[in-house]
Amino acid sequence: MNVLSIAIFEIKGHFRDKRTFVFMLAFPIVLILILGTALTNAFHNGISVGDxxxxxxxxxxxxxxxxxxxxxxxxxxxxxxxxxxxxxxxxxxxxxxxxxxxxxxxxxxxxxxxxxxxxxxxxxxxxxxxxxxxxxxxxxxxxxxxxxxxxxxxxxxxxxxxGSFIRETSLDPDRKPGSIDYYAIAESTMIAFYACMSASNLIRAEVRRKTALRLAAAPVSKLEIFAGKVIGCTFTNFLCIVAVVLFSKYAFNANWGDHLGIVFLLLFTVVLLAVSFGLGLTYIFKGEAANSVMLIFVQIASLLGGAYFPIEDASGFFDRLTNLSPMRWANNALMNMIYNGDLKAAFPVIGLNAAIAAAFLAFVAVTLRKREAF
Amino acid sequence: MNVLEIRNLTKKFGDFIAVDNMNLSVREGEIFGFLGANGAGKSTTINMISSLLRITKGEIELLGRNIVKESKFAKMNIGIVPQDLAIYEEMSAYENVSFFAGLYGLRGSLLKERTVEALDFVGLGDKHKALPKSFSGGMKRRLNIACAIAHRPKLIIMDEPTVGIDPQSRNYILNSVRMLNRMGCSIIYTSHYMEEVEEICTRIAIVDHGKIIAEGTKEQLKSIITDTKEIWIGVKKEDALDLEALKRISGIISVRLEEQTIKIVSKAEINNLNWIIQQLIKDQVEISSVEEQAPNLETVFLTLTGRNLRD
The missing domain is CATH 3.40.190 (D-Maltodextrin-Binding Protein; domain 2)
Incomplete structure (x- = not known):
């Protein structure tokens, strides 16, 4: 029950914070619109023939x-x-x-x-x-x-x-993403991963505003507090991602395929991975160093994951490097699901995300138990 | 009956001993003043009582039950008002109190009732929907108290609850402390304002270097220092004042200057006032008044620790 109370309180707090709306909702929608519109030609499937x-x-x-x-x-x-x-x-x-x-x-x-x-x-x-x-x-x-x-x-x-002097043929242009389709996926996974930034503040914000002291003095175990906060943070960020996906689907006509349930499940595991990663880093690096490391990692992972421009035909070392980006895994799996109808592509990524998240959460839980305070 | 019993309590941070074999008891229905300069071990002790820090050695009992072995019982019966405001600015006053009270197992209508009761008690009943960011410093302090009392603890620990607020809010808080006490709560009260402690505390302990160096009622503490006296000399021009020269005068224990008043603690048996006056004349300091003070807690603290409480 305490876990639920803490989670609900966490969600309320997030949604009262204007930054949540600006960063988790407005920012990705604007990015999809700007990048999707500006780079339309780079994704154009056909060639227009003049007179x-x-x-x-x-x-x-x-x-x-x-x-x-x-x-x-x-x-x-x-x-x-x-x-x-x-x-x-x-x-x-x-x-x-x-x-x-x-x-x-x-x-x-x-x-x-x-x-x-x-x-x-x-x-x-x-x-x-x-x-x-x-x-x-x-x-x-x-x-x-x-x-x-x-x-x-x-x-x-x-x-x-x-009239068969020229026979029209098609390379199935409907099965390739347009720019809006591409950036709807890429920005959604990027913002899902940005959940690590809010997660890094989960416990630190309590310490900073001194409420950690009150929480620690209450008859609630650290693990309950930890679980409640992780659930609240994950749920908030996931709700924002759902909003972004639905907005891009209905306002921009972005193609999210016919299996939204699995799309959301995959994005949920990306958020969970990001939250646990963000928390984990704050317990590996002390103070502001964690934030700096996280910001650098997220930027590089976004770049390699194709959040700003598509990474195609990567080979050799660069290919191996791009595969280290969680956004790359997620984007590839989503593309395969939506454009090749390959639902099975989602499951290894969902499993991998969940396993890494579990490892980070276990690490934080053990560290937290050992510590005197938060 | 003792609400709190501390026996041979020790806390070490590496090689540093923050609390050194401390023994202390707080009786039921007391407002217990806990005084110490910064770094004396006061907060570490409070944090161990609140189960925020682990005990290195010794034991603490709350209502006769060990707080380590029965941590949940101890936490359920302690309310903590931290020195720093521990509230959520983006949540309403009601939501703040309700959230923390909920962590103590209150649910449903009882939770609502106790939340409203706590807010009314601190005078924020009509502001329950407002966000703390719109509150004055005094109102935030009162909300800080409400968050600690909604679950009706037997022991309330108040760590500097009146820091940085206006006199009106301070009076409100001091009256609230008295009222809580009348309602049956025992209170541990720390403050840097000696006059507050003198005004509301029934018993006082002075902690220095992790040890209790004196404990008792105000009168008992004051009686410890019958061998000292305090002389206050009002001055108008203190530019050329040589405090070090005053300290060298026979029998003087300490000298400090506070807002054009030289406060001198001296051994009672030595009559050195004429030497003090001579030194001030020599320094060309213009004297406006001279008075000998009855011993107060400030003098006691200074005499026992050699430090001012605000040091």
Whole structure:
């Protein structure tokens, strides 16, 4: 009962403190918004294709080629390519150089000559691909016509009707995080780990404001006080993380996947790990040294964990270094869960976090028992 | 019956002996003054009584029961008013008292009743919703007391409860101490204000270098020092005053200057006033008054410890 009273009192105290709202709620939400918006391009999955304007000069006399070309022109016009026949005396290459057209094609009985824009390379490559497909189909149809005119006709009709000069394919862009998605995860785990800062103050604040003396004089064991404070601190920080996750999900449309329960369980173990780590450090290092060590560790772990920018393709020593960051474990597990549907990725991290937290808490509990005061 | 019995109590911090084989008893219904200069061992003793520090040697009994063996019983029956304010500024007065009282096992309506009672007792009943950060120093001190009494302890330890507050709040607190005493609480009271101790304490112990060097009623303590006298000399211009020269005069035990008054403790049997006056004239100090004081606790303390209580 005393543990519960102390935990509730701790939670009340945290929520009365404006710093809790600023640091644990406003700060991560603003970070998600700023980093997610500022680094949108770094996470963009597609490439936008601008207007495609093809200038062409058709001087072919072969009626079959003329027919095929007209069919092709209609087909690609339907797909957004603007075709313009070159007027006599027009230098098509100059027109492309001047960026008035994306590409210039000369069609005659001997074949197609293509000049693409050096500026709009994507658009010119798309048109080149279409023309290459057309040339291949025409060559195939021409070769078939020598043997079976019906087969040749079928090839041309199918090619034009299907509009399949370029086939759209996708690398499953929906299964990759956008910037907001990424930073929602990264900042949530970072702030979850920042719980170590408030944990470092759990006992020290009592000593500083002298209430430790009153607590110690009360008929409550140190372990009850310790347990109540740890529960209160963990719960407060976890509630803040839940708020951040839900806010990012509904206000920013961040993707948190379909298994929020396991996401929250994993984040809870990150908070528990952070709280126990923060407490542990205050009993390993004396005075302000603990805070300094913790601040340095959290900053480096945030950096290596990808809180400020994604760490991808890390290898060798750097890869091993990044794996020391608890935020990296959590982020990878969350990414795997959300984007690969790999729920099993969460459980080793949950287990590891809980085990490390238990070790730190046991260390603090034993140290506390040995000490005369707090 | 003794509420508190301390026998051969010793506390060591490494090689340093903070409390040295101390023996002490506090009787039921007493306001017991516990005096000592800084570092005398007073706080260490209080912390051992409150179970905040472990005992190196000896034993403490509260209401006849060993406080180490029956720690929970001891804690349930002790209320502690620490010298430093031990309250949560971000919690209301009610929440502060209720939280600490809850740690003593009070629950539900009883907890509410006792919380309100304690706040009313210290005159903060109408401020129960207010946060301590909006309180004056005196109000915070009173809340500090309320947090210690809601569980109705048999023994209350008050460590400098009136430090840094206005005279009105001090009077309120002193009256509260008397009232608590009338309600059946025994009180251990420490203060640097000798006049407070003289005013409210029924028995007093003086501790120095971890030992009790004197114990008894005010009158008993004053009777110890019949061999000394205290002379107060009011001065107007003390710029050229040579205190060291005064100390060298035969029979003088101590000399101090407090707000244009030279306070001299001297052996009673030596008549040295004329030598003192001569020295002051020699120093060209303008004398405004000369009076011999009846012995008070301050004199007793100074004589016994060689130190001022505020040293």
């Amino acid at each position: 495609m304007k093809l200038l062409y000069q058709n001087s072919a006399s072969n009626p079959q080629l003329q027919t095929y070309w007209n069919g092709f022109a209609n087909a690609i016009a339907g797909q957004g390519v603007e075709l313009t026949p070159a007027s006599p005396g027009t230098d098509g290459r100059e027109a492309v150089k001047d960026n008035r057209y994306t590409a210039y094609a000369e069609i005659d009985d001997s074949g197609i000559r293509f000049y693409g824009s050096g500026r709009e390379t994507i658009e010119s490559n798309v048109i080149q691909g279409m023309l290459t497909a057309f040339a291949d189909k025409y060559n195939l149809a021409a070769a078939a016509a020598k043997i079976s005119p019906e087969a040749a006709q079928a090839i041309v009709v199918n090619a034009v009707a299907g």
